[in-house]
Amino acid sequence: RMMGRVLLALAALFLMASCSAEGQYFCSGWDRPCYRLMDENPVGFMQSFPIMLSVLNTILKLCVCVCVCVCVWLQDFEVRLYDSTKWLSTRIKDKPVPDANAAFGRLTEFCKSHAEAGISVFTWPALVEKTGQGEYFMHWFIPKTVSLEADPADPADPYSVTVVTRPEATVFVGLFGGIPSLESGESNYQKLCENLNQANTSFSHQGYIGAAYEPLFSVVHHNEIWIFAD
Numbered sequence: 570r571m572m573g574r575v576l577l578a579l580a581a582l583f584l585m586a587s588c589s590a591e592g593q594y595f596c597s598g599w600d601r602p603c604y605r606l607m608d609e610n611p612v613g614f615m616q617s618f619p620i621m622l623s624v625l626n627t628i629l630k631l632c633v634c635v636c637v638c639v640c641v642w643l644q645d646f647e648v649r650l651y652d653s654t655k656w657l658s659t660r661i662k663d664k665p666v667p668d669a670n671a672a673f674g675r676l677t678e679f680c681k682s683h684a685e686a687g688i689s690v691f692t693w694p695a696l697v698e699k700t701g702q703g704e705y706f707m708h709w710f711i712p713k714t715v716s717l718e719a720d721p722a723d724p725a726d727p728y729s730v731t732v733v734t735r736p737e738a739t740v741f742v743g744l745f746g747g748i749p750s751l752e753s754g755e756s757n758y759q760k761l762c763e764n765l766n767q768a769n770t771s772f773s774h775q776g777y778i779g780a781a782y783e784p785l786f787s788v789v790h791h792n793e794i795w796i797f798a799d
Contacts (some may be wrong), residue, residue: 579754582679600712608648609767638722645764647742648798651735654710655717656696657688658733661705669697669751672707672728677732680709687715694780694793697754705751708733708778718733739798740774741765749792754779768784773797 596603626729662668680690688711696708702714707797711717711732723729743761758777765772 578648591750594770602651602654602710604649604651604740606647607650608650610645610764610770624777645743645768646761647744649740651738651740653737654735655737655757656733657706657717657728657730657755658706658708661697661707662728663705669705669707671672675710675728675730676707683717685719688717691716691784692784696778696780699752699754699758699777724788741770741796743794743796744790745794747792748785748790749779749781751779753792754794758796761794761796771799773799 570759588629594603594605657676657679659672659745661672678691680688692710692712694702694710696710697707698708700706717732742756743764745753745757759781761777775797780793780795782791782793783789
């Protein structure tokens with residue numbers, strides 16, 4: 570009994586530490602966009618709490634480490650304040666996979682031709698943006714250690730690669746796993762919209778962004794949907 574109480578206390582402390590990251594600043598060096606976690610929206614915590622205690626007690630008998638999953642189950646979306654960032658950007662002609670592959674190829678060739686600036690072919694996250702007009706764009710993050718000036722869009726080539734700057738912005742973020750695709754992005758966008766509406770949260774309806782953090786054939790995938798605040 571004493572051991573069970575100790576494990577329960579440790580689990581409670583662990584959950585509090587894991588789930589109370591609001592206000593923390595996340596910046597893994599300069600190789601990823603930096604942001605401050607402003608808020609986390611829980612799902613039915615009070616209604617689920619008695620059941621959670623019963624389930625948690627059972628889980629504790631197996632492994633305390635499983636408790637880390639509880640925060641993921643309860644988390645509906647995050648509210649992040651992103652710093653200003655730079656991105657390589659190119660337009661995707663349409664939804665089909667070959668056009669996305671072509672955009673990937675253009676970004677790859679741009680990186681290779683600007684290797685002297687220190688830009689890598691693989692930078693994360695990689696974004697696919699759907700605008701309010703239904704157009705698609707692919708963006709690759711430019712680390713702050715890379716010096717690339719903003720290039721104006723080539724009017725003769727609407728699919729050229731440009732360097733764009735995104736200003737500081739508040740973003741609502743939904744997380745999902747699996748191999749990212751335009752279809753999974755769309756379905757998770759709809760899910761995030763539903764969650765935001767249920768939370769009576771005002772947000773922009775002018776498109777969304779899907780963010781991937783691993784290569785397509787990675788064993789594990791961490792994907793995100795970004796919707797900007799009004």
